[in-house]
Amino acid sequence: MTSILDCTLRDGGYYTDWDFEKGIVDDYLDTMSQLPMIEYIEIGYRSPAQDKYLGQYFYLPIDTVKYIREKIDHSKKLSIMINTKDCTSIEQLEYLLSDCIGYIDLVRFAVSPANFDHALNLANKTKDMGFEVALNLMYVSQINNGDIKSYIDQIVTGAPRTDYIYLVDSFGACYPEEVKKKVRIALEASNIPIGYHGHDNIQLAFANSIASEEAGAVIIDSTITGMGRGAGNLSTELFCSYISNKKDLVIDYSRLANIVERFTEIKNEYGWGTSLPYMISGLEKLPQGEIMRLLSMKRYNTNSIINLLNEKEEKILPDDEDTFKGIETLDFSNTVLIGGGKEVAHNIEGLLSFAKKTNTAFIHASLKNLDYFMKKDVTNIVCLPGDELNKLGKYYNKDIIYLISDKQPNKVDDNIIKMPNVFILTDEYLPNLNEFTFDPPLLMALKAAFKIQGSSIFLAGFDGYDQETEANKYLREENQQIIDVYNKNFEHKLISLTPTKYNIKVKSIYSLIVHGVING
Known part of the structure; x- marks a missing residue:
C-alpha cells in the first residue's frame, strides 16, 4: 500500500x-x-x-x-x-x-x-x-x-x-x-x-x-x-x-x-x-x-507580477535624451524619507518645523501620510513603485515631484514620462543596492535622497508592525534588509527621527530642531 x-x-x-x-x-x-x-x-x-x-x-x-x-x-x-x-x-x-x-x-x-x-x-x-x-x-x-x-x-x-x-x-x-x-x-x-x-x-x-x-x-x-x-x-x-x-x-x-x-x-x-x-x-x-512574496505585498497586479517574473520589463528611458530629467538637479540640505506609520501623524508639527528651518525635502515611500504635508509650504517628492504609477493620472498635482523607476512591468504612457515634475530613477543612482529587485519604495526613496546634492538622510514613519501578517512580514524583512545593506555600504548611516521597531539608530526630531543636525 x-x-x-x-x-x-x-x-x-x-x-x-x-x-x-x-x-x-x-x-x-x-x-x-x-x-x-x-x-x-x-x-x-x-x-x-x-x-x-x-x-x-x-x-x-x-x-x-x-x-x-x-x-x-x-x-x-x-x-x-x-x-x-x-x-x-x-x-x-x-x-x-x-x-x-x-x-x-x-x-x-x-x-x-x-x-x-x-x-x-x-x-x-x-x-x-x-x-x-x-x-x-x-x-x-x-x-x-x-x-x-x-x-x-x-x-x-x-x-x-x-x-x-x-x-x-x-x-x-x-x-x-x-x-x-x-x-x-x-x-x-x-x-x-x-x-x-x-x-x-x-x-x-x-x-x-x-x-x-x-x-x-x-x-x-x-x-x-x-x-x-x-x-x-x-x-x-x-x-x-x-x-x-x-x-x-x-x-x-x-x-x-x-x-x-x-x-x-x-x-x-x-x-x-x-x-x-x-x-x-x-x-x-x-x-x-x-509569487507568494509579491502577492502578499499587494504592490503589483497579476499582469505585472507575471511580466516581472518573466523578465518582461519595459525600459522607459526616453529615446530623446533632452527629455530625461535627473533627480540630482534638486538641491536640499536634508531629506526625510516618509513611511506609512502612525508616528508621522504624532510628530507632524515637528517634522514640518524641522523642514522649514533646515531646507529639507520629504520623500514619500508611501502615499498614506501624504495629506499631512500638502499645502504646508514644503517640498514633497512621491515614489510611485509598482502599479502606483497607474494612479498618477487621477491624482496628479503640479506641486508634487513624482519618482518612477526606469524598469516597469507594463508600458508607460509617454505623456507621463514627459511631465515636467516626473523624474526617472535608474540603478546607477545607488549601485551598491542593485541586488534588490522590482524597486521597493524605500529603495526608490533612498536612490533619490542619495542623489540630491548635500543631502543628509533621515527616516520617519517607518514604525515597524505591532501584529505581523503574511504581507507585512515581507515588507518588514525587505525594509530591514535595505536599511542594513545601506548602512553597511555608506559612511553616513540612516537615522530614524520617530520611534521605530526597525534595527536603526534613532534621534528625536525635536532634538534636531533645538540643536541642529550636526550637534543633534
Whole structure:
C-alpha cells in the first residue's frame, strides 16, 4: 500500500514562521497517530542559525522532538528536513543530528541540481549515524527525462544506501502523464523506492499523486488542508479518503474533520491555496516563492507580477535624451524619507518645523501620510513603485515631484514620462543596492535622497508592525534588509527621527530642531 508522509508542520511553517500553538499541534499529532495510511510525520526543519526570527518547528529543540516522540503512536515514524544549501559541512550536519539519534527516524534533504554532490556527502554521513535518508530532488518540471536518469544514476553510485528518492514538483507545473514518465524513469534507473511531493498551482496535486502511485511511487507527501508554501500541497484529508476508499480502510472521519476545521481557521488568516497568479506561475514554470512574496505585498497586479517574473520589463528611458530629467538637479540640505506609520501623524508639527528651518525635502515611500504635508509650504517628492504609477493620472498635482523607476512591468504612457515634475530613477543612482529587485519604495526613496546634492538622510514613519501578517512580514524583512545593506555600504548611516521597531539608530526630531543636525 502507498503510504503518506504528512509534512504539515514543516511545509505549513512557510506561512506561520514555523510557530504553531501547542493545542493544535497536540490535536494534529493525535489525528496522525490514528490514520493507518500515515507512515511518517515530518515535524519541521533542523536548521543552522538564521539572521531572522523563525519559530520552534524550524529549529526543533530536542525537548520538542522528545515530546512529540512520546506523544505519537509508536508505529509512526518521525521525519525532519535539512536544507542542503544551509548545511555547509559534515561537522555542521553532525551537530544538527547527534542529539536526534533515537528520536528521529528519517532525515530528508532538499536538493537542487546546483548542490547535488554536497547532498550525496550529507546523505552518506546521515546513514553512518543510523538514520533513514531521503533525497528530495527539486524542480523536476524543469529537468528533462534524460537528466532525471542521470541524477538517479549519481545517487545510486554516490549514495547507494539512500532509502527514498523524492521527485518534487517545486513549481506545481507537472501534468499526470509527465509525472508517470519521470517516476518510471527513476524506477528503471534504481531499486531505491520513489516518493512524490506535488504542489497545487494548477490544481493537479491530487491527480499527479495518483499518477505517481500508478507509476510505482510508494510514498506521497501531503499536508492538512494542503497547507504549504505558495499554492499549497496535496491535502492529507483528500488522499487519506482516497486510500481509505480504494483499500477499504477504516478511518475516523470525525477526528479528521476536527483537525481540518482547526487548520481551516489558520487558512482563513493566511490564505494559502491556488489563485490565478499561482496557476500562471505553474503553467509558466515560475518560482512560486516570488509569487507568494509579491502577492502578499499587494504592490503589483497579476499582469505585472507575471511580466516581472518573466523578465518582461519595459525600459522607459526616453529615446530623446533632452527629455530625461535627473533627480540630482534638486538641491536640499536634508531629506526625510516618509513611511506609512502612525508616528508621522504624532510628530507632524515637528517634522514640518524641522523642514522649514533646515531646507529639507520629504520623500514619500508611501502615499498614506501624504495629506499631512500638502499645502504646508514644503517640498514633497512621491515614489510611485509598482502599479502606483497607474494612479498618477487621477491624482496628479503640479506641486508634487513624482519618482518612477526606469524598469516597469507594463508600458508607460509617454505623456507621463514627459511631465515636467516626473523624474526617472535608474540603478546607477545607488549601485551598491542593485541586488534588490522590482524597486521597493524605500529603495526608490533612498536612490533619490542619495542623489540630491548635500543631502543628509533621515527616516520617519517607518514604525515597524505591532501584529505581523503574511504581507507585512515581507515588507518588514525587505525594509530591514535595505536599511542594513545601506548602512553597511555608506559612511553616513540612516537615522530614524520617530520611534521605530526597525534595527536603526534613532534621534528625536525635536532634538534636531533645538540643536541642529550636526550637534543633534
